[in-house]
Amino acid sequence: xxxxxxxxxxxxxxxxxxxxxxxxxxxxxxxxMTAPAVxxxxxxxxxxxxxNQALIFFxxxxxxxxxxxxxxxxxxxxxxRENLEYLLRKxxxxxxxxxxxxxxxxxxxxxxxxxxxxxxEGADE
Numbered sequence: 001x002x003x004x005x006x007x008x009x010x011x012x013x014x015x016x017x018x019x020x021x022x023x024x025x026x027x028x029x030x031x032x033m034t035a036p037a038v039x040x041x042x043x044x045x046x047x048x049x050x051x052n053q054a055l056i057f058f059x060x061x062x063x064x065x066x067x068x069x070x071x072x073x074x075x076x077x078x079x080x081r082e083n084l085e086y087l088l089r090k091x092x093x094x095x096x097x098x099x100x101x102x103x104x105x106x107x108x109x110x111x112x113x114x115x116x117x118x119x120x121e122g123a124d125e
Contacts (some may be wrong), residue, residue, distance in 0.1 A: 017083055020073045025090040034095045038088060045084050052078035 028037045044051065055062075055075045063071065077083045 016084070017077050018072060020070065021077060021087045022090060024093055025087060028091055029094040029098055034091055037091060041084055041088050045081055048078045048081050049093055083116065089124075 027036060052075055055071070055078065059071065060074070062068065077087070
């Protein structure tokens with residue numbers, strides 16, 4: 001019976017965590033910090049559970065000094081390595097989307113510059 005409650009709680013946490021990880025991934029890409037974030041997350045992945053346990057251990061101290069409403073979300077995210085893998089994939093997907101949009105914007109600007117440089121039809125040369 002406890003496993004059924006645990007599974008229900010896990011699904012609930014996963015949904016909330018996905019939203020938090022999506023917001024975090026979007027911020028990383030917006031700040032143009034993709035490479036350092038991916039490097040950090042890849043190197044920290046093996047230690048994620050230890051990080052989770054350290055955060056849980058220091059939670060009373062940190063919560064008494066600072067009021068972080070996302071502190072528990074972070075501990076839940078770090079508890080499972082799959083969450084870090086999801087975060088990495090999300091960051092990489094958002095970065096790819098950003099790069100694609102950036103290339104398209106450059107192409108549009110380049111075409112606009114070329115169109116301005118072309119002589120107008122019917123103009124004397």
